[in-house]
Amino acid sequence: MTEPSVALAELTEISTQIESAVLFDADGKVVAATIPQERAAQVATSAKALLEQAGQIGEGELTQVEASTEEGSLFVVKDSTTMIAASTSAEPTAGLVFYDLKSALRAAAEPPAMPKPKAAAKPKPKRATPPKSSGTS
Amino acid sequence: MGRRRLIALGFVVGSLLGIGLYARRGRSSERVDLYFADGSLVSLYSDSPEAAPLLVHARDALRAARR
Numbered sequence A: 001m002t003e004p005s006v007a008l009a010e011l012t013e014i015s016t017q018i019e020s021a022v023l024f025d026a027d028g029k030v031v032a033a034t035i036p037q038e039r040a041a042q043v044a045t046s047a048k049a050l051l052e053q054a055g056q057i058g059e060g061e062l063t064q065v066e067a068s069t070e071e072g073s074l075f076v077v078k079d080s081t082t083m084i085a086a087s088t089s090a091e092p093t094a095g096l097v098f099y100d101l102k103s104a105l106r107a108a109a110e111p112p113a114m115p116k117p118k119a120a121a122k123p124k125p126k127r128a129t130p131p132k133s134s135g136t137s
Numbered sequence B: 001m002g003r004r005r006l007i008a009l010g011f012v013v014g015s016l017l018g019i020g021l022y023a024r025r026g027r028s029s030e031r032v033d034l035y036f037a038d039g040s041l042v043s044l045y046s047d048s049p050e051a052a053p054l055l056v057h058a059r060d061a062l063r064a065a066r067r
Helices: A004-014 A037-055 A094-109 B002-027 B051-066
Strands: A018-025 A030-033 A062-068 A073-078 A082-088 B031-036 B041-045
Touching: A004 A018, A004 A030, A004 A094, A018 A037, A018 A094, A018 B051, A030 A037, A037 A062, A037 A073, A037 A082, A037 B051, A062 A094, A062 B051, A073 A094, A073 B051, A082 A094, A082 B051, B031 B051, B041 B051
Parallel strands: none
Antiparallel strands: A018 A030, A018 A082, A062 A073, A062 B031, A073 A082, B031 B041
16 A cells, blocks of 8 residues: 555655645544644644535535635545645645645555565476386387 | 827726736635535635635644644
């Protein structure tokens, strides 16, 4: 499995726009983050509250949110079990940021890559027993 | 005479365009975009009552992320 922390490290490495990212579950518990735990917990709490409140506005299922403020933008993307919140500077390229966040969510949720099983040792072919010579030719 | 009118008209059109762009820029500085599973998008600008509490949460999260 791509470790969630590895997925986030790759995310911040790939995207020049994303300053920090926090991966959290449906209860708001931090799974991984690029910032210290205490701050990550606050980000998760606020992002979860944002999603919950925003979810009451539309009629359909809310999947992602971009909140643009003068200080910067907050992006939140959710899938069935986990959510990711990311902060960017002001006026980012929203499409790219959403794409990178969804990729990170997918990478973090991937099932563990099973190690390749060792090929079973082939049984050595049995030597054909030479016909017993009768001693007479 | 015709040339003066043309210049005046150009000035008026330019001013209106400038005012429109300025108003649009000011309006779009703070907003919340909500994307739904069916592909629909709802944009809430800071002057809408629904956006205000969402922007509070967003500012809290941004502050915590950058502290």
